[in-house]
Amino acid sequence: MALIITAECIACWACEPICPNAAIRVKNEVFRIDKKSCTRCEGYGDLPQCVEICPVEGAIIDDEGTAMNPPGSLTGIPPREPLPA
Amino acid sequence: MSMVQESGCRPIQPNNARIEEHPCYSEGASHRYARMHLPVAPACNMQCRYCNRKFDCSNESRPGVVSGVLNPDQAVKRAWEARQRLPHLRVIGFAGPGDPLANRERVFATCKPLRSSFPDWHLCLSTNGLCLPESVNAILDHGIQHVTITLNALDPEVGAAIYSWIFWNKKRRRGVEAAHILLEQQLAGLSALIARGVLVKINSVLIPGVNDRQIPEINRLVSEAGVFSHNIMPLISAPEHGTYYGVMGIPGPNEAQLQQVRSQCGGAAKLMTHCRQCRADAVGLLEQDRQAELNRSPVEDSRVIPIHRPTRRDPVANPPSPVVLAVASQSGERVDTHFGHAAFFRIYRVTGAQIEHLGERFVPRYCQGDDQCEDKDHTLKAVLNLLNDCQGVICARIGFVPWQELLERGIEPVNSHADRPVLEALSHTARLLQDKHAIPTPKVAAAGMKGRG
Ligand code: SF4
Ligand code: SF4
Ligand code: SF4
Numbered sequence: 001m002a003l004i005i006t007a008e009c010i011a012c013w014a015c016e017p018i019c020p021n022a023a024i025r026v027k028n029e030v031f032r033i034d035k036k037s038c039t040r041c042e043g044y045g046d047l048p049q050c051v052e053i054c055p056v057e058g059a060i061i062d063d064e065g066t067a068m069n070p071p072g073s074l075t076g077i078p079p080r081e082p083l084p085a
Numbered sequence: 086m087s088m089v090q091e092s093g094c095r096p097i098q099p100n101n102a103r104i105e106e107h108p109c110y111s112e113g114a115s116h117r118y119a120r121m122h123l124p125v126a127p128a129c130n131m132q133c134r135y136c137n138r139k140f141d142c143s144n145e146s147r148p149g150v151v152s153g154v155l156n157p158d159q160a161v162k163r164a165w166e167a168r169q170r171l172p173h174l175r176v177i178g179f180a181g182p183g184d185p186l187a188n189r190e191r192v193f194a195t196c197k198p199l200r201s202s203f204p205d206w207h208l209c210l211s212t213n214g215l216c217l218p219e220s221v222n223a224i225l226d227h228g229i230q231h232v233t234i235t236l237n238a239l240d241p242e243v244g245a246a247i248y249s250w251i252f253w254n255k256k257r258r259r260g261v262e263a264a265h266i267l268l269e270q271q272l273a274g275l276s277a278l279i280a281r282g283v284l285v286k287i288n289s290v291l292i293p294g295v296n297d298r299q300i301p302e303i304n305r306l307v308s309e310a311g312v313f314s315h316n317i318m319p320l321i322s323a324p325e326h327g328t329y330y331g332v333m334g335i336p337g338p339n340e341a342q343l344q345q346v347r348s349q350c351g352g353a354a355k356l357m358t359h360c361r362q363c364r365a366d367a368v369g370l371l372e373q374d375r376q377a378e379l380n381r382s383p384v385e386d387s388r389v390i391p392i393h394r395p396t397r398r399d400p401v402a403n404p405p406s407p408v409v410l411a412v413a414s415q416s417g418e419r420v421d422t423h424f425g426h427a428a429f430f431r432i433y434r435v436t437g438a439q440i441e442h443l444g445e446r447f448v449p450r451y452c453q454g455d456d457q458c459e460d461k462d463h464t465l466k467a468v469l470n471l472l473n474d475c476q477g478v479i480c481a482r483i484g485f486v487p488w489q490e491l492l493e494r495g496i497e498p499v500n501s502h503a504d505r506p507v508l509e510a511l512s513h514t515a516r517l518l519q520d521k522h523a524i525p526t527p528k529v530a531a532a533g534m535k536g537r538g
Contacts, residue, residue: 010139012183013154014128014252017190045255053130053252055138074132076249077332 002038003048003068005031008059015050015060024050120176121167123160124153125191129183130215131251131267133237134329135290135320138183154182157194162485164199169492176231177203179210186216189223196227207231211288215251215267217274225281232278233286233316234271238299239306241265246295249329279311287312287354291346292320292330293338301349308352315350316357319343407436408515411446411472412507413480420502420510424483426450430472431507435515440508446471469494476518479510 002023009031016024016031023037033050041048051060051068057075058067071079129138155163167174177199179185185192196208209231210224217234224232238244244264251263258266278285287307289300304315320337322330338346347356411430413422428450432443448468469490472478477497481504491498497518502510 011154012127012129012138014130014183014187017128017188047256049255052255052257053128055129055132074249076134076329 001040002035002063003033003040003050004061004063005033006059006061008056010056010059012055014053014055018049018053020044020049119171119174120178121164121171121174122178122180123155123163123195124180124182125155125157125160125195126179126181126185126188127154127183128187129181129213130187130253131184131213131263132249133213133290134247134249135292135322137327137331139327157191157198158485160195161198161202162488164203165489165492168203174206176207176209179208180233181211184213184215185210186212186220189216189220193223193227196229200228209233211235212274213267214271214274215253217270218277221274221277221281224278225283229283231284231286233288234275235288235290236271236275236303236307237290237292238264238296239268239302240299241268243296243299244268247290247292275307275310275312285312286314286316286357288316288318290318290320291338291343292335293342294335297342297346300346304350304352304354304356308354312354314357315352315354317343317347317350406519407434408477408518409434409443409475410511410514411475411478412510413478414507417507419504419506420479420481421504422481424478424480424487424498424500427480430478432475433511435511438512440511448472465490469496472496477514479507479514 005024011026011029011031013026016026019038020041021037021039023034023039025032025034045052048060048068054060054069055074057069057071057073060068062068129136132138164177179192179195192210199206199208208227208229210229211233212220212235214234214236217232237247241261241264244267245260248263248267250257250259251267252258253263253266275285275287285307287303289296289303291297291300300317307315320330320335322328322335322337324331324334350356410433412420412433413424413427413430414420415422415427417431427448429445429447432446434441434443448471449464465487469487472491473494473496475496477499478491479499479502481500483491483498483500488498497514499510499514499517502513
C-alpha cells in the first residue's frame with residue numbers, strides 16, 4: 001500500500017510538509033515514507049500528494065517498483081533510449 | 086547614477102534606507118552594502134524549464150543553485166557569523182534554493198530571531214508568486230519590505246512553454262491551465278503587496294524565441310502597477326546544467342539580444358542592469374561573492390563559516406603577537422572533546438612558531454551529554470568566565486548557544502580541527518586569529534558609513 005522513496009530523491013523537502021499523514025520522515029537528509037502511516041492519501045485528494053509535488057522522475061515508486069512519475073513525465077526532457085541489451 | 090536621482094521620481098515614496106541600503110535596488114548600494122542570502126527554502130511548488138533542482142555545484146553562480154540548505158537555527162547562526170565579519174551587511178534575502186513561500190514556516194522561523202537581533206537589517210524575499218496572495222499578511226507581519234516576483238509571461242500560452250508544471254490545490258497541473266493559475270496568483274500578489282507599501286521588484290528571464298515579446302509588455306504592466314524595478318535577466322543555459330533548456334539546446338540571449346529587449350522597456354519601473362544573478366546562498370557585496378569562504382564550517386551541524394581573510398603580513402614590521410588559546414582535549418594529543426563535555430581546558434600561549442603550555446583550567450561541566458543542554462546558562466556563564474582571557478577555544482564540537490556566547494565575548498570558537506593533533510590546531514588557529522586581527526577595515530565599508538552620516 002505505502003509508497004517508497006528511492007535513491008533518486010534529491011532531498012528537496014517538497015513532499016514532507018504536504019503529506020496529510022506526516023508519513024514522510026527525514027533523518028540526515030534521507031527521506032523515507034513510513035509504511036504504517038502512508039495511506040496513499042486515500043480520502044484526502046484524488047492523488048498521492050508527495051507524487052504530485054515531487055520534481056524528480058523515479059524518486060517515488062509503488063510497492064511493485066513502478067515509478068509514480070515515470071521518465072519524461074516531469075521535465076519534458078525525452079527519456080534516454082534504454083541501452084540495447 | 087547618484088542615489089538622489091534614483092529615489093527622485095518613484096510612484097511610491099518609500100523610506101530611503103530601504104532603497105539606498107539594498108544592493109539589488111540601488112546600484113550605488115551594490116558597491117557599499119552587503120547582502121546575504123540564507124538558503125533555508127529547499128522546497129518548490131512548480132518547475133521552471135530553466136531550473137534543475139537536482140543541481141548543486143558550488144562553482145555555479147545562477148539562481149536556484151546552492152551548496153547546502155540550512156535549517157532556521159543554522160541560518161541564524163550564519164547571520165551572527167556574518168554580522169561579526171561584514172560590518173556593511175544590511176540585507177538578508179530568502180531566495181531558495183526552492184521557493185521561499187513553499188517553505189513558509191522555515192523562512193518565517195528564520196525571520197523572527199533576525200528581526201529582534203538586527204532591527205536595522207532589511208529582509209527580502211524572492212518568489213515565483215504561486216503562493217503569494219495568501220502570504221501577503223505573513224510577509225508584512227515578519228517585517229519583510231522587499232519582495233521580488235519572477236514574472237516571465239503574461240500570455241498563458243507562452244507561460245506554458247516556460248513552466249513544466251505547478252502544484253496547485255492538491256494536484257500537479259500543466260500547460261496553459263498551470264500558466265493561467267500562476268499568472269493570476271502573481272498579479273494578485275503583486276497588487277496586494279504594492280497596496281500595502283512593499284517595495285516590489287520584478288525579475289524576468291529572457292528566453293530568446295520564447296518570451297522576447299512578452300517582456301516589454303511585462304515592463305509596461307508592472308510599471309503601471311507601481312513596481313519599483315524590473316530586472317531582465319538572460320537565460321543561463323548549458324547542457325551540463327541539466328535543465329530543460331540546457332538539454333534541449335535552447336541557448337540564452339547574447340548581449341545584443343538582451344540590449345534590444347531592454348531598450349523596448351521604457352516604463353517607470355527602473356531597469357536593473359547590475360544584477361549578478363546571485364546564488365541562493367550568496368554573501369557579500371554583489372561583485373565579490375564570499376560564499377565559498379563562508380562554506381567552510383566551524384559551527385556544529387552547519388556548513389557555515391567564519392569569513393577569515395588571510396592577509397599577507399610583513400613579519401618584521403608586524404611581529405606576531407601572542408595568542409592565548411584554550412583546547413578541549415581529554416588526551417592532550419588530539420582535539421577530541423566536545424566543548425560542553427570538557428571537564429578542563431588546556432591553555433596555551435602561541436607566539437609565532439612557539440607554543441607554550443600554560444596549564445589546565447578545570448571548569449564545571451555544563452552539558453551532561455544530552456542535546457537539550459542549552460538552558461543551563463548559569464554553568465555556561467561560569468565556564469565562559471574562566472575562559473575570558475583566551476582569544477580562541479578549540480574543541481571537537483560545540484553547541485549553538487555556547488558558540489554564540491563565545492563570539493559575543495570576542496572569543497573565537499574553532500571546531501574545524503576535530504580529531505586533529507592539538508599542536509597543529511594551535512598553530513593553525515593562532516595564525517588565523519592573528520590574520521583576522523590584522524584585517525584593515527575594508528574601504529567600501531568606510532565609504533558607506535560616510536555616505537550615510
Ligand atoms: S502518498 Fe500521501 S500519505 Fe503516503 S507519503 Fe505520500 S503524501 Fe504521505
Ligand atoms: S519531493 Fe521527491 S525529491 Fe523531493 S524530497 Fe520528496 S521524494 Fe525526495
Ligand atoms: S520557482 Fe525557482 S526553484 Fe522553483 S522551479 Fe522555478 S527556478 Fe526552480
